[in-house]
Amino acid sequence: MSPILQGIITIALGVGGCIAYFYASNLVLDKVIFPPRGADPGRNINRANMVRPWLFLFPAIAALGLYLAYPVVGSFWRSLFNRNGTEFIGLGNYQKLAADDTFRQAVFNNFLWVLVVPALATFFGLMAAQLTDRIKWGNIAKSLIFMPMAISFVGASLIWKFVYANNPQIGLINAIRDAFHLQPLDPLQIPFWNNFFLMVILIWIQTGFAMVILSAALRGIPEETVEAAVLDGANPFQLFFKIKVPQIMPTIVVVWTTITILVLKVFDIVYATTGGNFGTQILPSYMMSYMFRDDGRATAVAFVIMIIVLPVMIWNIIQARKEMR
């Protein structure tokens, strides 16, 4: 069968199926379950109308339940079992996590990531948005800053691995050190600080995202409020921090929380650069290191991540809604 025909049949079946579902379910509701006959037809009609919305909601609820709610419950359930999933061990995986130094290190590192990456990415994005706004080649600068968004995390990590490479012939950092006649070193093996060198990669990627959103927000500020502030004697700094930034605060919060949620999910960067060695482990990459080895423990980590992300997510949605109003 030709792919076109297949497509058409799929569309026909899909659309037809939807129509058939709504038609048939309403028919059953009106004719069989609550027919407008018998002792009290008015009450039957009212009841049918109360049930009707749920007929329309059902497919969406079912799909969401299957793909969102079930995996959450399923993961939690799985995290209560041992490595092969053969033996129920209660909260054993969580206890093991709590006792594991690497896990605690990962939590601490993740804490650093959440603190630093969204803050710096948003800050640089804001600066880039403001500084590129009024200059002729601003749009070119913007495209360049936005470009890393198009690179996959793994790709970006590889690029930065070159930047950090030990060999002064390859690594930018060591080439600079070499120019000052300093010994080459591996930045990714410097304890504690190597975390920040990895964060740079994500900041590099996310600044473009923050810039684009914040640039649009800055343009949405009514020009008159800025002019009024100029007349009131505000200097460029006061204009920016006292008039412009407060007006786009809701957008800044949304950008910030969106990046925060992302930070709690990104494992690729650590995975592709240090593999979590040299004290750079974070939760997602820690989870990945147990995946397929000890699914019980991996799902337990996943669950911990979800618990951490949840409040940020709720806050994010509240802010986004506020801004939409």
Added chain:
Amino acid sequence: MADLKLENIAKSYGEVSVLKDINLDIKAGELIVFVGPSGCGKSTLLRMIAGLEKISGGTLEIDGVRMNEVPPANRGIAMVFQSYALYPHMTVRDNMAFALKIAKMSKEEIDAAVEKAAKMLQLEPYLDRLPKALSGGQRQRVAIGRAIVRDPKVYLFDEPLSNLDAALRVATRIEIAQLKEAMPDRTMIYVTHDQVEAMTLASRIVVLANKGIAQVGTPLDLYERPENEFVAQFIGSPSMNLLPGEVVETGEVTTVKLARGGVARSTVPTRPEDMGLKVNIGVRPEDFVPAEGEAIYTGHVDIVEALGEVTLLYFQPEGDAAPVIAKLPGIHHDRRHSQLSLSADPAKVHLFADGRSLLYR
């Protein structure tokens, strides 16, 4: 106290010239109103005085000091925008205090200034609200308050009332008049589209048209002695009727024979060499009276608009000329489809040749 002097002020955006040869002397304490058709550059001129727009040519002086390069905040001006331009994230109090905080005034001074302005504008109950929780009229008062607290030498208003409904507009207009009364030595420049605002508020009106100033004068000057046809038609509503004709008698009283028949007499004096001059006579609708005997215009009343206190009568002459409009006191529904002759007091008949009034030769 602030005198303003505009000398050959010009503005162009690249190749496009928007204003040129603007010369204007404004004395301290005057309330100058800029009027003119949309797009004639009223806002642009105001923004150049404020310093928000670069001056392309000429000099602007405030109190004898050249201001062209002085930053807006140091010109001693405050501006009220059409869209209010309140800072949405600040309370009314902070909106008004912002300029003073920037100027690093002490907290006591700031509070005193804000309280005083709030009292003047009846804004005290709203001081701790955000602008979004205010009505349009209240917002406009905050915008005015923000100007007052700075105690500027010159106030600039760009169509401050145009976003308000009719009743509020009248009330706020009176408030602005009282504000001016309370600060007799402050200079105000006010841009508006509204003739009533212009006529009632202005000590002098500046009519802008065709990139320049068409006439400057007191409201009654412009009404009674317009320098040119543009001002004659721009001031007053409905606008002045212009009827073409030819001078047939010169002297202290000029007689014009009109192209559509009819004869007009005007107290505008003419010289013997004006004999046969092609002119337009101008008569305001309210100056027409039903004629007994000699008439300026005779025609068929096509439309009658009774407004209560007055009635507008529209006469559509042959061809596509503008209708002749007469405004008679009282209600005259019965004039519809009747034949009517109109005349006017010679003292109220204007004469224009080549668009310029013969009064100003």
